Every structure is written in structure tokens, then in C-alpha cells.
Amino acid sequence: MVSDKRPTDSVTGTETTGHDWDGIHELDTPLPKWWLYIFYISIVWSIGYWILMPAWPYFWAGTWHYTQGVIGYTQRDAVSGELQKVAAGRADVVKQIAATPIDEISKNDALMEVALASGKAAFGDNCAPCHGSGAQGSKGFPNLNDDDWLWGGTISDIETTVTHGIRWDADDDTRQNLMPRFLDDEMLKRDQVSDVADYVLSLNGGKSDAAIVARGAAVFAQNCVSCHGADAKGDQTLGAPNLIDAIWLYGGDRASVVQSISHGRGGVMPSWGGRLESVTVKELALYVHSLGGGK
Ligand code: HEC
Numbered sequence: 186m187v188s189d190k191r192p193t194d195s196v197t198g199t200e201t202t203g204h205d206w207d208g209i210h211e212l213d214t215p216l217p218k219w220w221l222y223i224f225y226i227s228i229v230w231s232i233g234y235w236i237l238m239p240a241w242p243y244f245w246a247g248t249w250h251y252t253q254g255v256i257g258y259t260q261r262d263a264v265s266g267e268l269q270k271v272a273a274g275r276a277d278v279v280k281q282i283a284a285t286p287i288d289e290i291s292k293n294d295a296l297m298e299v300a301l302a303s304g305k306a307a308f309g310d311n312c313a314p315c316h317g318s319g320a321q322g323s324k325g326f327p328n329l330n331d332d333d334w335l336w337g338g339t340i341s342d343i344e345t346t347v348t349h350g351i352r353w354d355a356d357d358d359t360r361q362n363l364m365p366r367f368l369d370d371e372m373l374k375r376d377q378v379s380d381v382a383d384y385v386l387s388l389n390g391g392k393s394d395a396a397i398v399a400r401g402a403a404v405f406a407q408n409c410v411s412c413h414g415a416d417a418k419g420d421q422t423l424g425a426p427n428l429i430d431a432i433w434l435y436g437g438d439r440a441s442v443v444q445s446i447s448h449g450r451g452g453v454m455p456s457w458g459g460r461l462e463s464v465t466v467k468e469l470a471l472y473v474h475s476l477g478g479g480k
């Protein structure tokens with residue numbers, strides 16, 4: 186039932202719509218003013234926005250277009266502008282890294298930050314396949330996080346290793362020294378290899394017969410000290426590993442040690458000097474040096 190007049194509700198004092206359902210009246214409360222004004226402002230705002238900015242899609246001549254807006258804004262331009270700014274800023278820092286002696290770079294936090302980030306990225310691209318993504322190494326590929334170094338752990342040692350590689354024939358300045366193949370090249374007999382292996386193991390807490398160890402020690406003194414040193418602590422100028430630090434490149438079980446002595450190992454690392462920009466090699470050396478084992 187609808188009446189013509191719009192009566193006032195006696196409880197709230199508000200006009201009703203006049204609708205009446207079995208005695209229930211619908212109030213006609215006006216919208217709050219603040220709400221109405223915001224509503225009108227948004228309408229005006231949206232019209233302005235449609236004119237200025239890209240807004241409406243439309244279909245024309247078989248493809249989709251959109252209204253471009255009179256100020257010609259596109260997000261793509263905005264992003265590429267930002268990227269150009271970042272690249273220009275970076276190019277500047279990279280130039281500074283290239284121009285600064287490698288030992289000085291760590292004194293400049295801003296350069297160091299970029300160098301380490303770039304070094305890390307270059308490591309992931311070039312080195313991780315052999316050394317592991319965390320530089321943790323694996324059998325035959327040294328861990329670069331520890332302070333156990335084959336060829337030295339100063340920044341410049343590392344830079345040399347990375348630049349020229351290890352036993353990498355294509356580079357004249359590559360790191361050269363090689364462990365002889367004592368059994369294959371008949372420099373030692375099989376039982377001598379066995380004795381000297383027991384001696385090496387005994388230096389690492391392995392238990393064997395005193396007489397065998399004494400024979401092994403004699404073999405070691407004659408054949409091994411020239412590279413590994415009388416104390417068996419190795420020699421970084423020769424890439425000869427420390428044999429008593431319980432860190433093994435090829436394994437510290439008896440079979441692995443016997444194999445190392447019998448056949449040599451001759452691990453190969455490519456040289457990067459000719460392949461990567463010198464500033465990248467620098468960044469790599471700084472990154473590797475920063476991993477925790479740097480000297
Ligand atoms: C093809 C595999 C391979 C790749 C790729 C490789 N390395 Fe190596 N790297 C080796 C091997 C093998 C050795 C150990 C060689 C040896 O027995 O002396 C080594 C040794 C090193 C050493 C010397 C460690 C020490 O104890 O003195 C450093 C530093 C090093 N690598 C850094 C890098 C960096 C940085 C990259 C990337 C630019 C890289 N390597 C890429 C195989 C690789």
C-alpha cells in the first residue's frame with residue numbers, strides 16, 4: 186500500500202519514503218553532506234584524469250587501442266627512464282672500481298657494496314658450476330669459504346688465480362705445478378705408495394704400525410717435502426696442499442690418498458682474464474676474498 190503523502194516518522198522525526206509494509210515504514214534519511222561532496226569531487230577528478238592520462242580502452246579497425254591522455258604519460262617510459270638513471274649511476278661506480286687499486290677498494294663502502302654484489306652475480310654465472318653456488322666446493326673443487334688455500338688467500342693471490350687459471354694451457358701465466366704420478370711413472374713401488382699413504386694418514390691421527398709409518402716417513406722425506414714441506418703443511422707458491430689440516434680436496438680416506446699419490450690429480454681451473462672484463466675479475470676476487478677465508 187502506497188500513500189501519496191510522505192509522512193514523518195514519529196520516533197526519529199525523519200521523513201519516510203511513504204512505503205508501508207504491514208505497518209513498517211521506510212525512513213528516507215538524506216546522505217551525509219561529506220559523503221555527497223566526496224562523490225561529486227570524484228566525478229570531477231575522474232573526468233580530469235580521463236583527459237590527462239591513458240584511460241579508456243576502445244576497439245578500432247580490428248585492434249584494441251586506448252585513449253592516450255593529453256600529457257602523453259606511459260609507465261614504460263617512466264620505468265626505462267628510471268633504469269637509465271640507475272645504469273648511469275652504476276657505470277660511474279664501475280669506472281671508479283676499475284680505476285682504484287684492488288687493495289684500496291675495501292676502504293670505500295660504496296664501491297665495496299657494488300663490487301661484492303657484482304662479484305656475487307658473476308660468481309653465480311661463471312664459477313658456481315664448479316665451486317657450488319655458495320662457493321662451498323666439492324670433491325676436486327676447492328671450498329672458497331674456508332681459510333685453507335692451495336694457491337694463497339690474499340686478494341692479489343686470488344686475483345692471479347682467477348685471471349690466469351690453474352694448469353690452463355691456453356694461458357702462458359697460468360699456475361703450473363703438478364703433483365707427480367708416483368705409481369704410473371714408476372717413481373715409487375706399490376708398497377712404497379702404501380707406506381707413505383699410511384704416514385700421511387698417521388699425521389692426521391690415523392693409526393698404523395710404527396714400522397710402516399717409519400718407512401713411509403722416509404719415502405716422504407725423499408719424494409714429497411720439495412712440494413708439501415718437511416712439516417707436510419704444503420706450499421702455496423706451488424699449489425701443494427697442507428696434508429695435516431684434515432681438509433681434503435680429494436678425500437682423506439686411505440683409498441683416496443693412495444689414489445692421489447699413485448696417479449696425481451692435476452685439477453684444472455680455466456683462466457678468466459681473457460674472457461671477463463678486468464673489472465669483473467677484480468669484483469670476483471673481492472667477492473671470493475670476502476667469503477670468510479680471505480687473508
Ligand atoms: C671448470 C671448473 C671451474 C670453474 C668454472 C672455476 N673453477 Fe676455480 N677452481 C677449479 C679447480 C679444479 C680448482 C683447484 C685446482 C687445483 O687443484 O689447484 C680451482 C681453484 C680456484 C681457486 C684457488 C683456491 C685455492 O685454494 O687457492 C680460486 C680462488 C678459484 N678457483 C676461483 C674461481 C672463480 C672466481 C671462478 C669463476 C670466475 C672459478 N674459480 C671457476 C675449478 C673451476
Ligand code: HEC
Pocket residue numbers: 362363364365367381382385404405408409410411412413423424425426428432433434435436437442445446449450451452
Ligand atoms: C711437484 C710437487 C709435489 C710433489 C713432489 C708431491 N705433491 Fe702431493 N700434491 C701436489 C699438488 C700440486 C697437489 C694438489 C692436487 C693436484 O695435483 O691438483 C697435491 C696433492 C696431494 C694429495 C691430495 C690432497 C688432498 O687434499 O686431497 C696428497 C694426499 C698428496 N699430494 C700427497 C703427496 C705425497 C705423499 C707425496 C710424495 C710421495 C707428494 N704428494 C708429492 C704437489 C706435489
